[in-house]
Amino acid sequence: MNAPTPNIFAATPLARKKQRREQLARAVFFTMALLLVVPLVLIVTYLVVQAWPVLSWEFLTTNPKRGMRAGGIWSALLGTFYLVGFSLLVAAPIGILAAVYLNEYAKDNWFTRIVNLAVINLAAVPSIVHALFGLGAFVIFFGLGKSILAASLTLAIMTMPVIIASTKEALAAVPQSFREACWNVGATRWQTIRHVVLPNSISGILTGVILQVSRAAGETAPIMFTGAVFFKAIEEGNLFAYGLRDQCMALSMHLFTISTQVPDVPHGLPFATAVVLLGTVLFINALAIILRVWLRSRKKW
Amino acid sequence: MTKRGHREIIVEWLIESVIRLCGISAILFVFGIFFFVFREGGAVLFKDFKFGEFFFSTAWYPSSPSHVRYGTLALLAGTFSVTVLAMVIAIPFGIGAAIFVSEFCGPKLKETLKIVIELLAAIPSVVWGFIGLTVLNPLIIRLFDAPIGLNVLNGGIILALMSVPIIVSIGEDALKAVPDSYREAGLALGATRWQLIYRVLLPAAKNGLLAAGLLGVARAVGETMAVLMATGHAINIPTSLLDPVRTLTATIAAELGEAPVHSDHYRVLFVIGILLFLITTVVNLTADLIVRGVRKK
Numbered sequence: 001m002n003a004p005t006p007n008i009f010a011a012t013p014l015a016r017k018k019q020r021r022e023q024l025a026r027a028v029f030f031t032m033a034l035l036l037v038v039p040l041v042l043i044v045t046y047l048v049v050q051a052w053p054v055l056s057w058e059f060l061t062t063n064p065k066r067g068m069r070a071g072g073i074w075s076a077l078l079g080t081f082y083l084v085g086f087s088l089l090v091a092a093p094i095g096i097l098a099a100v101y102l103n104e105y106a107k108d109n110w111f112t113r114i115v116n117l118a119v120i121n122l123a124a125v126p127s128i129v130h131a132l133f134g135l136g137a138f139v140i141f142f143g144l145g146k147s148i149l150a151a152s153l154t155l156a157i158m159t160m161p162v163i164i165a166s167t168k169e170a171l172a173a174v175p176q177s178f179r180e181a182c183w184n185v186g187a188t189r190w191q192t193i194r195h196v197v198l199p200n201s202i203s204g205i206l207t208g209v210i211l212q213v214s215r216a217a218g219e220t221a222p223i224m225f226t227g228a229v230f231f232k233a234i235e236e237g238n239l240f241a242y243g244l245r246d247q248c249m250a251l252s253m254h255l256f257t258i259s260t261q262v263p264d265v266p267h268g269l270p271f272a273t274a275v276v277l278l279g280t281v282l283f284i285n286a287l288a289i290i291l292r293v294w295l296r297s298r299k300k301w
Numbered sequence: 302m303t304k305r306g307h308r309e310i311i312v313e314w315l316i317e318s319v320i321r322l323c324g325i326s327a328i329l330f331v332f333g334i335f336f337f338v339f340r341e342g343g344a345v346l347f348k349d350f351k352f353g354e355f356f357f358s359t360a361w362y363p364s365s366p367s368h369v370r371y372g373t374l375a376l377l378a379g380t381f382s383v384t385v386l387a388m389v390i391a392i393p394f395g396i397g398a399a400i401f402v403s404e405f406c407g408p409k410l411k412e413t414l415k416i417v418i419e420l421l422a423a424i425p426s427v428v429w430g431f432i433g434l435t436v437l438n439p440l441i442i443r444l445f446d447a448p449i450g451l452n453v454l455n456g457g458i459i460l461a462l463m464s465v466p467i468i469v470s471i472g473e474d475a476l477k478a479v480p481d482s483y484r485e486a487g488l489a490l491g492a493t494r495w496q497l498i499y500r501v502l503l504p505a506a507k508n509g510l511l512a513a514g515l516l517g518v519a520r521a522v523g524e525t526m527a528v529l530m531a532t533g534h535a536i537n538i539p540t541s542l543l544d545p546v547r548t549l550t551a552t553i554a555a556e557l558g559e560a561p562v563h564s565d566h567y568r569v570l571f572v573i574g575i576l577l578f579l580i581t582t583v584v585n586l587t588a589d590l591i592v593r594g595v596r597k598k
Contacts, residue, residue: 026405026495035398037414040420040421100323118330124585126524129581132553132557137337161327252526
C-alpha cells in the first residue's frame with residue numbers, strides 16, 4: 001500500500017485547457033457587452049460637458065436669434081411638443097384598438113398573419129420613405145400643405161407599430177381565465193375587454209404610448225418635408241403660439257440645421273440643442289422603463 | 302328580447318366594427334405608403350425611363366442643364382459600403398453581447414445591460430449624426446491622418462452603434478428559445494459553458510441569429526439622418542474606408558427640398574424611395590419567415 005495513488009480528482013491538462021478557454025470566452029463576451037455601455041456613457045458625458053455653459057432656463061424659453069447663431073430654442077421646443085402631441089392623439093387610439101383586434105378578436109388564420117406582417121413591415125419602412133409618403137399623401141393629395149397637421153399624421157403612422165407591439169404584449173399578459181370568468185357571468189366581448197382586459201393591462205399600454213412619444217420626439221426625416229421649417233419666430237412664453245395649419249420648427253430639425261446648414265454657429269449652441277433633445281428622449285424612455293419595472297414588481301398573478 | 306338587449310347588441314356591433322377597422326389599418330397604411338410613393342414617382346417610370354442607366358450608371362446629375370443623368374450606382378455603392386462596414390462591426394459585437402447577456406451574467410447585471418441597450422436604441426438618429434460630425438470626425442482625422450473625417454468609416458461606426466441594440470435583443474430572444482434541456486444535456490456531459498455555446502447553442506439558434514443580422518441590415522439600409530450628416534456627401538464609388546460617400550436615403554433627404562414638385566428629378570427621388578421600400582420589405586419579410594420557422598420547430 002506504499003505506492004502513491006494518483007489523485008483522480010486533480011485537474012488534467014485537458015480540464016485546465018477547458019477552464020482557460022472558458023475564462024477567455026467569458027472575458028471576450030464581457031468586453032463586447034461592455035463596449036455597448038461605454039459609448040453611451042462617453043457620448044452623453046461629452047455632450048453634456050460641451051453644452052453646459054450654454055444650458056439655462058433662458059436657453060429654453062427664447063427664440064433663436066441672429067440667423068440661429070444666438071438665442072435659445074423656444075420655437076423648436078414648442079414645435080416638437082405640438083408634433084408629438086398631435087401624433088399621439090392619432091396614433092394612440094388607432095394603435096391600441098389595432099392591438100385589441102389582433103389579441104382579442106383575430107382568429108389564428110392567414111388574414112391575421114398578413115395583418116401582423118403589415119405591422120412588422122410598417123415598423124421597418126425607412127423614415128425617409130415615410131417622409132415621401134407624408135409629402136405625397138397628406139401635403140399634396142389631401143391638400144393639407146406643409147403643416148403641423150401633415151407632419152403629425154406622418155409621425156403618427158410611422159410610430160404606431162411601437163404602440164401596437166407593446167399593447168399587444170400587455171394584453172397577452174392578462175390571463176385567459178380572467179376573460180373566461182367575465183364571459184361566464186354573461187358579459188359580452190367588448191364588456192369583458194372594457195372592464196377586465198384593459199384595466200389589467202393599462203400600465204403596459206402606457207409604456208407603449210410613452211415609447212411612441214420618445215420615438216416621435218427624435219424623428220427628423222419624416223417631418224423635414226411635411227411641416228418642419230428651418231426657422232420661425234413665435235411669441236415667447238405663449239404655449240398656443242402655433243396653429244394646426246402652421247409650419248413649425250422642431251428640436252431634431254433645428255439640431256440638423258444649426259450643425260450642418262448654418263455657418264459660424266457658436267460652439268455650444270448645437271451641443272446644448274443636442275443635450276435637450278437627447279435628455280428629453282432618454283428621460284421619457286427612463287419613465288417607460290421605471291413604469292415597467294414597477295409594474296412587474298406588483299403583478300398580482 | 303328586451304329593449305336593453307337590442308341596444309347592447311347594436312353597441313357591441315358598432316364597437317367591434319371600429320376595432321376591426323383599426324385592426325386592418327396597418328394593412329391600409331402599408332398599401333397607402335406604397336400607393337402614394339408610387340403615385341408621385343410612377344409617372345417617370347412609364348416615360349422612357351432608362352432602367353439600365355438607373356441601376357448601372359454612376360452619373361447622378363439631376364439638375365444639370367444640358368445632360369441630366371439619373372444613375373444611382375454610386376449611391377447604391379454608398380449604401381452598400383456603409384451597411385457592410387456597419388454589419389462587420391455590429392454583428393459580432395451584437396451577437397457577442399447577446400451571448401453574454403443570455404448565458405454568462407446574473408439576473409441583476411442582465412437587467413442593467415438590457416436597460417442600457419434600450420437607451421442606446423432610443424438615441425435619435427439626428428443625435429447620432431451630430432456625434433459623427435463632432436466626435437468621430439476629428440477623431441478619424443487625427444488617428445488616420447485623413448483630410449476629412451466624414452466618410453465610410455464614420456458612417457459605418459455610427460450605423461453599427463445604431464443597429465447593435467436590435468441585433469442584441471433579437472439575438473438574445475433566439476438564444477432564449479433554445480430549450481434548457483439542450484443546456485442540461487451539454488453540462489451533464491461535462492462541457493464548459495464556452496463549449497456549450499460553441500457546439501450546442503450557436504448551431505441550435507443559428508436561424509434566429511441570422512434573422513437578427515438581417516434586421517440589423519434593414520435598420521442600416523433605411524437610416525437617413527445619421528448617414529446624411531456623417532458620410533460626407535460625395536457621390537462616388539468608395540475605394541477605401543476613408544472615402545466620403547452618399548447613400549440612397551441621404552440623397553432623398555438632401556435633394557427633395559430643392560427639386561421642384563413633379564419635376565423629373567422629384568419623381569426619380571420617389572423612385573429611389575420605392576427601391577428602398579422594396580429592399581427593406583424583402584429583408585424584413587425574410588427575417589420574419591426565418592424567425593417563424595424557428596418558433597414552429
